[in-house]
Structures are given as C-alpha cells and as structure tokens.
Amino acid sequence: MEESFVEHARDGDIHVLRIANPPVNTLRTGVRAGLHAGIAACLKEGARAIVLIGAGRMFSAGAEMTEFSKPRQPPSLPEVFDAIETSRVPVIAAIHGSALGGGLELALACHARVAAPTATLGLPEVKRGFVPGAGGTQRLPRLIGGEAALRMIVTGEPVSAAEAQRLGFVDAVLDGKLEQAAIAWARENAGRSFTLARKREDRIQGADMAAFDAAAAALLKRSRGQESPKGCAVAVRAALTQSFEDGLIVEREQFQRLVAGEQSHALRHVFFGEREAARVPGMPADTLPLPVKRAVVIGAGTMGGGIAMCFANAGIPVTVLEQDEAALARGLKKCEANWERTVASGKLSAEEYAKRRAALSGTTDWDAVKEADIVVEAVFEDMAVKKEIFAKLDALARPGVVLASNTSTLDIDAIASATKRPELVVGMHFFSPANVMKLLEIVRGQASSWEAIATAMDVGKRIGKVNVVVGNCDGFVGNRMTGKRGFQLERLLLEGALPQDVDRVMEAYGMAMGPCATGDLAGLDIGAAVRKARGTVAPIADAIVAKGRFGQKTGKGWYLYDEKRQRHPDPEVTALIEEASAQHQVTRRRIEDAEILERMLLPMVNEGARILEEGIASRAVDIDVVFCNGFGWPAFRGGPMFWADRMGLKAVRDKLAHYAAATGDANLKPAALIEKLAAEGGTFAAMAQKKAA
Structure with a gap:
C-alpha cells in the first residue's frame, strides 16, 4: 500500500483510510493503488466498518486530469469501486470541503455517505468537456431520481451537504470534527443493512421518460453548441432505460468520445490556464499581500455598486463613497435590488442577503478613506477626473494602503503620477456586471510593487474572481484586442x-x-x-x-x-x-459564415501576438483566460490564441495577409511573432512551455 497517498488508521474495530494527496486529493495512480490495497488490509485485519475520508482541506477534487493523456496505470477507479462494493463490511465516505467529479463518484460507490455541514458535492465534468466516467451518471440517478441527477450532471453545479441530504445521496450531516463524528456514526450503523447505489432501483422505476426528455431539452437549450451536456443527458437517460452494466457501457462510450474531442481539450486548456494565470512570472515566491479587512469604493454607479457587492458578498466590509446623497441612495438601492432578485430566484437565502447588506455602507464623507485597507476607484473614464481623485486619495489614505483604479483603458502610470505612492497604485479592471463577471484584469504599472500586485491578487481571489496580471497599455489585453476587430466589422457591413x-x-x-x-x-x-x-x-x-x-x-x-x-x-x-x-462604391455580395468568423477573430489573434511580443501578457493562455472569463468567449472554444494554434499559425499568417490585402486593413499585417512561429512550425502554447522550461 502507498502509505504516502493513503493513510490507514484504527479506532478499535472501525478502520479509517485517509486520502493524503495534497492539496486537493486528486485520485492519481498512487491514491487508487493505496485505496485498493487499503480496503484489502482493513478486511484482513477484521474491520467492522471502514471510514473513507480526505486528509487536509477536502475529500477529493476527483480525477488527476494530467493523467488523461498518458497510458492508464492500474488499478482503475472501477476496480477500486468493485473492491468497495464487494466489501463484506460497510465503507462510509466522510466528506468535508469538496467531493467533486471522481471524488464524488468514489463516495457514491460507498455503502453510505456522511458530510460536514460546510461540504459541497458535485459532478463538474461537463465543464471540462466530458461526462462523469466512473459510474456517476448511473449511481446518482439510482439514489436521487433521473431528473434531479440530470440537473446536477448537465449543469455541473455543486450542491451543499444539506441539499445533498434532502436529495437523498448523503445519509447524515454531522457536526463537530468530521473524522470522530464519522467513526461514531459508522460504529452506530455498522450492523444495519445498506443497499449500494448500483443495486437501487426504487428511484428510477417507472420513470416518466417524456418528462425526463422535456427537462433534458430545457437544460440543453442553454448549452449553445457545447457537446458535453448532450453526452451527459444520453448517459443519465441510459440509467433509466438500461441495466446498470449496460448504462456503464453507454457512459464509457460518451466519456471516451468527448474526452478525445476538441471541446474537451479547449475546456481543459482554460481550466489549467486559470491556475497558470495565478502564477506571475518574476514575482518573488516570498511576496506577501498586505492585510485587507475593510474596503472603500469610489463611485456608486453601475460599476462601483457591482464592485462593492463583490466585497460584501465575500464578507469584507465595504463603504461606497459618492459625491451627493441622491447618487449614493440610487447606487445602494440598485445593489439591494440585485440581491433581492437573487433571493426571489431561490439562489440566495434571506439570512445571507441580510449578512451581505450589513457589510455594505455608503457615505458622502471623504474621511471614510482613512479607514480603508484598500481603495478601488470606479468613476467614469476621464483622466483629469481620475488624477484629481487619486491625489485626494493619496492625501487621505493611510500609508501602505493600495489605491486601485477600475479603468478599462486609461494609463495606470499617468494615474499613479498624481500620488506620492506610485508603487501602491494598480489597475483592478472589473467587467460588467462586476458582481457577476469572473474576470479581474490586474494592471501592473511601471512603479507598481510586487506587494501591491500580490494584494490585488489576494483580494481578487477572496471575492471570487479569476485574476490575470497584465501590463499597462491602452485597453490592456481584452479591450485592446476587441478594439482591433472594429475595422473588419465595418468592412463586413459595407461588403454585404x-x-x-x-x-x-x-x-x-x-x-x-x-x-x-x-x-x-x-x-x-x-x-x-x-x-x-x-x-x-x-x-x-x-x-x-x-x-x-x-x-x-x-x-x-x-x-x-x-x-x-x-x-x-x-x-x-x-x-x-x-x-x-x-x-464608398462597394458592391455588396453574399459573405459566407466561415469568412465572417475568420474576419472577426483574426484581428484579435494578431493583436494578441503583439501583446505577447510587448510582454503585456506573460503567456498566450493568459489571453485566453481573459476572453473566456470577461468577454463571453465560450470556454469550450478555448480562447482566441487556442483557436489560432488549432488552425495552425502558418494558416493564420496566410489568412491575415490575404485579408490585409483584400480589405486594406493595416492591422491585419501578420505580427512579427506570428511570422516567426509560422516559419518555425511553432505554436503559442509551445512558446510558453519553452519559457517555463
């Protein structure tokens, strides 16, 4: 048994297997081997019940996706599940933190599941472009019914422990230290009869297939061309219409088809890219963020109000500062209306709303800035106004406090020049609506310190944003690139x-x-x-x-x-x-869809290459993360630079040159980096890998 990945402990005749693969306990080969051997060891030693739990902060985040492209080493997850399901003593999954993907599938194979009140459980595989591949689409419907399972699996959204218990796939929610509580629960229930998920038929017998198909159609309407939701619906449907074993075959077929597809490659590219974007080249490893316990947002307009909501949603007290009482009242009322809509939709409890509203305050008194640990300016895009505000903030804010601008295009260095602390001035470019959109472009000025960047990143993470650190230029990354397609949009309209x-x-x-x-x-x-x-x-x-x-x-x-x-x-x-x-004496013609798509995307790719040349973005994948989280780019397409790599940079170069000549758009002259990579047969992705090496 791999002791480094699965720890075996004993509490009398109740044995405990702890998955110990930090930080998120993915089910890599060593973990699977450790679990397989651990079950056998527990049985050999006469365990009366086995508690399966995660060490550290969670149960398990699921499969190790870096192993997908490698030959699979035994044992497989189904082999581990067979060992659990054929165990002569009950195996109880004890879930804290998260049980996601293969982690939840592991729990579903156990005889019972108990959870901490704060646990979340879900099957998010659809967001990576494939279906749950270890029986999740077959076991979950047998525990909670077809339509409830369909909703969880097609959306990929997790549920709380309380909701999981209500649905019927968690047996108990336990207070206190989970391992001790789970051992006590196992001891109390070890003698009772458990029915494995694969054996359950009561929740799927006589399923109303017309109602199921209608629910599936409604969910799939939202998928806008993504393939994995359809595969999920097919696999869950098989749970209602076929035997467990035949349903597993359908699930496996869908998994293998989808995981090899373009969309899954794109989704995984973005998934890993978001993690890569959190590592900023050149930032010293020992850089620590400044403590932020209270925020001030300047401006109660659409952006300012949305930014303030982000802080309040994360439990960070925030004060919105406005020029006059009327504007302040309008801004706060809009925040309240946004929250109230969320409560009405059932996505937010009244108690949580009250908590968030209590964290938000408003004022017209500039002295509020003196209490702030971070200030985010969110007024309209006017350099003179912003400079005036930053000079005022510099005079009022305590020494060492980061001053951030939500500007979407303006020069951060020019804004910083209005202060005596340019090293503590950064851009924090939120996207509208700020309380919904995930992206936060963190703009590093020439003088911005690593400490200031680390503080902005820490705040971004705390308020649930996907951070991408970028350099300072007109429009930064996203707006600079989208701005370059304007000429081609005009030309397309002129031409037909x-x-x-x-x-x-x-x-x-x-x-x-x-x-x-x-x-x-x-x-x-x-x-x-x-x-x-x-x-x-x-x-x-x-x-x-x-x-x-x-x-x-x-x-x-x-x-x-x-x-x-x-x-x-x-x-x-x-x-x-x-x-x-x-x-303009342009004869209108019918323009094919493929041409429209290329002429809308290629200008952005070309500008993205220039952004990489200038070091405004550190990696091509950073650009893709910006577009997938801030500009409505479908993650299953991977982003503009991923799209270009898949087309091939020689083809990109040639198409750019063709459209530049045909339309007179100087911006479409292939960027030097594209010329270079095309000549070498290179890719944007490989360029980043070379840099990292």
Missing part, C-alpha cells in the same frame, strides 16, 4: 453583411452575444466617444449614433428593442448600411 448576420455567426460559434448586440448593450455612444478621443472613425457605427441610436438604453441601436429588450432587425439600419456601401 448585416448586423444580424455577424451576430448570428458569432453566437453560433458560442459567444454569449455578437459584437453588434454587445455594442447595443454597452451603449453605442460610449464607443463613439472613445473613437472621438482617439481620432478614429467608423462610418457606419458613427452614422448609427448620429441618428440618436445609442443601443438598448434608447430602444434602438444596431437593432430595434421591444419592451422586453428583445432585439429585432431594423430596416432603417439596413438602409443606412446600404447607403454607406453606395457612398
């Missing part, structure tokens, strides 16, 4: 496409919204103001704005909007576009 064509193609690719719909949501007047400040033009977009069409807020932009904010194509926009084509 309509807004609904472009949006349809991008949404079919998996984007949450196409670029025209996104512009309408953000406000077309904002984009026009940015163009004016930069001295650039967009003839069609500017003509739309000149007609007073600013987007959803005016009821019309690229589209017409009804009272429910549903968009509809507008003949007036079509006429404006056709008029612009005639003025």
Whole structure:
C-alpha cells in the first residue's frame, strides 16, 4: 500500500483510510493503488466498518486530469469501486470541503455517505468537456431520481451537504470534527443493512421518460453548441432505460468520445490556464499581500455598486463613497435590488442577503478613506477626473494602503503620477456586471510593487474572481484586442453583411452575444466617444449614433428593442448600411459564415501576438483566460490564441495577409511573432512551455 497517498488508521474495530494527496486529493495512480490495497488490509485485519475520508482541506477534487493523456496505470477507479462494493463490511465516505467529479463518484460507490455541514458535492465534468466516467451518471440517478441527477450532471453545479441530504445521496450531516463524528456514526450503523447505489432501483422505476426528455431539452437549450451536456443527458437517460452494466457501457462510450474531442481539450486548456494565470512570472515566491479587512469604493454607479457587492458578498466590509446623497441612495438601492432578485430566484437565502447588506455602507464623507485597507476607484473614464481623485486619495489614505483604479483603458502610470505612492497604485479592471463577471484584469504599472500586485491578487481571489496580471497599455489585453476587430466589422457591413448576420455567426460559434448586440448593450455612444478621443472613425457605427441610436438604453441601436429588450432587425439600419456601401462604391455580395468568423477573430489573434511580443501578457493562455472569463468567449472554444494554434499559425499568417490585402486593413499585417512561429512550425502554447522550461 502507498502509505504516502493513503493513510490507514484504527479506532478499535472501525478502520479509517485517509486520502493524503495534497492539496486537493486528486485520485492519481498512487491514491487508487493505496485505496485498493487499503480496503484489502482493513478486511484482513477484521474491520467492522471502514471510514473513507480526505486528509487536509477536502475529500477529493476527483480525477488527476494530467493523467488523461498518458497510458492508464492500474488499478482503475472501477476496480477500486468493485473492491468497495464487494466489501463484506460497510465503507462510509466522510466528506468535508469538496467531493467533486471522481471524488464524488468514489463516495457514491460507498455503502453510505456522511458530510460536514460546510461540504459541497458535485459532478463538474461537463465543464471540462466530458461526462462523469466512473459510474456517476448511473449511481446518482439510482439514489436521487433521473431528473434531479440530470440537473446536477448537465449543469455541473455543486450542491451543499444539506441539499445533498434532502436529495437523498448523503445519509447524515454531522457536526463537530468530521473524522470522530464519522467513526461514531459508522460504529452506530455498522450492523444495519445498506443497499449500494448500483443495486437501487426504487428511484428510477417507472420513470416518466417524456418528462425526463422535456427537462433534458430545457437544460440543453442553454448549452449553445457545447457537446458535453448532450453526452451527459444520453448517459443519465441510459440509467433509466438500461441495466446498470449496460448504462456503464453507454457512459464509457460518451466519456471516451468527448474526452478525445476538441471541446474537451479547449475546456481543459482554460481550466489549467486559470491556475497558470495565478502564477506571475518574476514575482518573488516570498511576496506577501498586505492585510485587507475593510474596503472603500469610489463611485456608486453601475460599476462601483457591482464592485462593492463583490466585497460584501465575500464578507469584507465595504463603504461606497459618492459625491451627493441622491447618487449614493440610487447606487445602494440598485445593489439591494440585485440581491433581492437573487433571493426571489431561490439562489440566495434571506439570512445571507441580510449578512451581505450589513457589510455594505455608503457615505458622502471623504474621511471614510482613512479607514480603508484598500481603495478601488470606479468613476467614469476621464483622466483629469481620475488624477484629481487619486491625489485626494493619496492625501487621505493611510500609508501602505493600495489605491486601485477600475479603468478599462486609461494609463495606470499617468494615474499613479498624481500620488506620492506610485508603487501602491494598480489597475483592478472589473467587467460588467462586476458582481457577476469572473474576470479581474490586474494592471501592473511601471512603479507598481510586487506587494501591491500580490494584494490585488489576494483580494481578487477572496471575492471570487479569476485574476490575470497584465501590463499597462491602452485597453490592456481584452479591450485592446476587441478594439482591433472594429475595422473588419465595418468592412463586413459595407461588403454585404448585416448586423444580424455577424451576430448570428458569432453566437453560433458560442459567444454569449455578437459584437453588434454587445455594442447595443454597452451603449453605442460610449464607443463613439472613445473613437472621438482617439481620432478614429467608423462610418457606419458613427452614422448609427448620429441618428440618436445609442443601443438598448434608447430602444434602438444596431437593432430595434421591444419592451422586453428583445432585439429585432431594423430596416432603417439596413438602409443606412446600404447607403454607406453606395457612398464608398462597394458592391455588396453574399459573405459566407466561415469568412465572417475568420474576419472577426483574426484581428484579435494578431493583436494578441503583439501583446505577447510587448510582454503585456506573460503567456498566450493568459489571453485566453481573459476572453473566456470577461468577454463571453465560450470556454469550450478555448480562447482566441487556442483557436489560432488549432488552425495552425502558418494558416493564420496566410489568412491575415490575404485579408490585409483584400480589405486594406493595416492591422491585419501578420505580427512579427506570428511570422516567426509560422516559419518555425511553432505554436503559442509551445512558446510558453519553452519559457517555463
């Protein structure tokens, strides 16, 4: 038995097997071997019951995904499960922290499950592009019924211990120290009869398949082209219509098909990329964040209010500072309305809402800044205003306090120059709505200290964000790259496409919204103001704005909007576009979907390469993480740089050169890095691996 991965302890005739594979107890080969041998050792020594628990902070986060691309070493998880299910004494899973994926499948194979009140349990494999592959789609329905299991498996969302007990796959929620409580529970229940999940038929007998199929169709509507939710539905359906053994075959077929597919590779790329982004090249390993117990947010508008909610949601007391009482009251009321909607949807308890609301306060008194451990400025994008605010913050905030700006495009070094502590000024660029979107671009200025960056990263992690540290430039990573597709959008519209064509193609690719719909949501007047400040033009977009069409807020932009904010194509926009084509003497033509997709994505890839050349982003995967968490890019597509690698950088180079010549877009001249990698047969991903080595 692998003592380093599974510890064997005894409390009289109750034996304990502890998974000890820090930090998250993945079920790597050594763990599987240790469990297999451990069960045999417990039985040989006459155990009356076996408690299976995780050492450290959790039960198990599931399979070791780095082993997926390697030949599997025995024993497999099914072999471990067979050893558990054929055990002559009960094996009880004791779950604290998380039991996820293969970790929960391990628990489902046990005779019973007990959990700490704070435990979470789930099967998130769908988010990695495949289905649970060790019996989860067959055991869970037999414990909680087909539709409840379908919901958990297709969404991949975890449930609390209390909800798991209510659903029926946790036998008891135990207070106190879990290992001792689980041993006591095992001793008390060792003599009773347990029915294994695989033997249970009561929850699936006579299943209403029409109702199941309707529930599956409703869930799959949200998947926008992702394959793994469909595979999950197929596997769970097999649990209701086939024997356990035949259902396992269906599950295995779906797992093997999906895990080898492009979407799973993309999802795992993003999953590991998010972890890689947490490691900042050059940051000394002993860098510690400054303590943050209280925050102040400057501005109670949409962004400021959303940022304040992030702090309150994480239990960090936060004060919103506004210029006048009316603006402050509006901002706080909007926060309350957001929380109240979440309570009404059943996703937030009234008690938790009360706790969050108590952590949020508002004031018009600038002296509140003196109490802050971090200040986040979230006013509108005007350099003069921001400099004025930072000078004031510098005078009021205690020495050693980080001052952050939520700017989406402005120069952090220029903002920092208004203070006497530029080393403590950073960008913390939240994405709208800030209380929902996961991405936090942390912008490092020339003077920003590692301590300030570490503090911003620590705060970001505490409030549930995915941090990506980037360099300082106009638009940073995400906005700089999306800004480069504007010329091609205009050209596509001039040449023959309509807004609904472009949006349809991008949404079919998996984007949450196409670029025209996104512009309408953000406000077309904002984009026009940015163009004016930069001295650039967009003839069609500017003509739309000149007609007073600013987007959803005016009821019309690229589209017409009804009272429910549903968009509809507008003949007036079509006429404006056709008029612009005639003025520019462009003969309109039918443009294929593949061309629309390439012309929307290639400008971003090209700019991404320049961002890498300049060191604004450390790795290509950092760029992909930015887009998948902040710009509605479907994670199952992997991000723009992943897309380019999969196309092949020689093809990317050639297509860029072709479209540059065809459309006169100087931005599409292939970046030097793309030329270099294409000539070498390299990839963005391999470049990062070489750097790391």
